[in-house]
Amino acid sequence: MWKADQETVIVEAFINGHHVPSRSQSAKENPADPAEIVGYFPVTTKEQAVEAIEAAAEAFKIWKKTPIDERIARMRKAIEKIRAAENEIVHLLSREHGKPLYDAHGEIYVSLMWMEFACNEAASVLQEEVQEHDHGKTILSYDPMGVVAAISPWNYPIALSTIKIAPALLAGNTIVLKPSPFAPLAAAKVAELIASEFPAGVINVVHGDADVGVELTRNPLVAKIAFTGGTATAKHIIKAASETIKDMTLELGGNDAAIFLDSFDVQDERAMRRIVISNFLTTGQICMIAKRVYVHRSIYDAFVEKYIEAANRWIRIGDPFDANTTVGPVNNLKQKNYVQGLIEDARQRGAKVIPLGQILDQQRFEQGYYLQPTLVLDCDYHDPIVVEEQFGPTVPILPFDDVEQVIHLHNESIYGLTSSVWGQEEEAILVARQLEAGTTMINTAAVQGLDVRFPFGGFKQSGIGREYGAEGIRTYTEQHVINVPKTLDLPYIPE
Structure with a gap:
């Protein structure tokens, strides 16, 4: 097993049970310290991609006949x-992605929870159904x-x-898996661990590029x-797939709203902590995170005050390997610049931008892809920072x-992945029923309300199809x- 917290990790294409060298490789830097190269991943050629697809097609001939119990x-x-390899995976994921260690462990937790659910349910879910009826x-x-x-995201x-x-x-x-070039190492290693238990060609x-x-x-x-990623990329995928009418599951962008009714108790410190986490977990880089917050005017001022207090208590920006860190760097420079641009645009439009949390190490902060979390107030309902997915x-x-x-503000969005409604439960459910979203959570949001036993996906441009459940x-x-x-x-056809 690799020592992911010490060594430079090298991954290669994995085709038909073998590592396949490539003519060139790309470096993956540590977003907390871009001068550090975490590892290298290959620039797979189109010809190698064809080879992987053909290997999977050949393996399918046998694998499809394998009994479900063996699968x-x-x-x-x-x-x-x-x-067994969780600690090594977590350290590698944290180094290449920028997630704090607790967050990287959380990702493994969610992954295993889903895989175990799928194993427990597959036999019954895929069981053929036989119906005897009057017609036969x-x-x-x-x-x-x-x-x-x-195709997985970063x-x-x-x-x-x-x-x-x-x-x-x-x-x-x-299957043929293509991880994102912004986080290719840990995903490739996990895929290879899985592949080691399956016949050659089943996983590639x-x-x-x-x-x-x-x-x-x-x-x-x-x-x-099966694609998770941006809506713009999905449009290209749909066009390419249309040539052969492929089946697709697309989990795309979301501009998820959190709605706080006048019945919400702003003195509830645990609830305030939940909303802060739902905004800034994984540095705000989650498809189902709460990206815009609407608060009833009657509690707005008190809400903002308590929100800032909760955020300043929970948010500690620092090295992902520091146990005190709750928010790490943005994953890549392109994303950092995009988010920074939205914040500056809001400021130029007259919005009030309030920095949140504590920077634990100013030197590390300045050398990495860090952004201090911010709260944006006094913006217009249709400003870019409100209607676009900040991520x-x-x-x-x-x-x-x-x-x-x-x-209306919720539903006019082109997106509809998740949403949340906070307040008295019955009233919140009544509002939730009127929202255009694949999932609406009551008095919680983001991964804090995720349940892999039930389907997950979006309305409108947030995707096609469902995952989980x-x-x-x-x-x-x-x-x-x-x-x-x-x-x-x-009877109606003559003899």
Whole structure:
């Protein structure tokens, strides 16, 4: 096992059970200290991507016939390997991503929770159904699709890879995974740990540039695309996949709103801590994080005061390996510049920008991709920092006057991934029923309200399809209906 907190890690493409060298490699820096190279990952060629797809297609011929009990047993062994290597994985993830150690452990926790759920439920969820009825007999089976191209993002690289790998393989498919170049190392290592428990070709890992992504989305041997990432990239994927009409599961951007009703108790310190965490966990780089906050005008001033107090208590910006750190750097320079641009735009428009939290190490802060978390007040409902997904450590808080207004503000967004409503439970549920979102949480938000037993996905431009839950397993299958009619002659067809 690699020593991820000490060594420079090198990963290669993994095709048909073997590491495949590449002609060139890219360096992955430590976002907390960009002068430190954490490791290197390959620039996979288009030809190698084709090789991986063909290996997966060949392996599928055998793997699809493997009994479900064996698939589950292999996945359980893979889970134990990940659990045994958790500390090494966490240290590598923290170094390449910038997550504080507690957050990196949390990602492994969510990953294993989902993989175990999928193992526990796969046999019953994929069980064929046989119905005897007046017209005869009908058999409904859930058949594997074939080769799955899985493209994962950098913000939760392990969790958002395993969310695809586990159900795809349990359903009898094979897979080609492409991790993000902004967090490629830990995801590749975890995928290889899983692959070690499966036949060659069942799991393949490639890296590389846009031409590799295009091949994964266009190649006719690929039956399904599972993508988590930005809406703009998804539009290109949809166009490429349209040539061969591929099945797709797309979990995309979100501009998730948190709505605080006048019944919310601003003196509830634990609730205030939950909303702060839901804004700034993983430095605000989570698709389902609360990115805009609407507060009823009657409690607005008190809310802002208590929010700042809670944020200043919880937010400690520093080295991800410092146990006191709760917020690390932004993952990459491009994202840092984008978020910084939104904050400066808001300031130029007249908004009040309030820095939050404590910087633990000023020298480290200045040399890394750090941004001090900020609260943005007095902005317009339609300013870019409100209507665009920031994906970083800043959040606007805006007042609203009545429920109808805030429902409109929520629903006019092009996104609809998650939302949250805070206040008296029955009233909050009534509001939640009127929101256009895949998931709405009551009196909590973000991963604090995530339950892998239930489907997750978005409305509108936040995605297509669902992950997690039974739907997250069946989405990697085709429903196959076999009809055995009792009466073969139809009364309305003449002899």
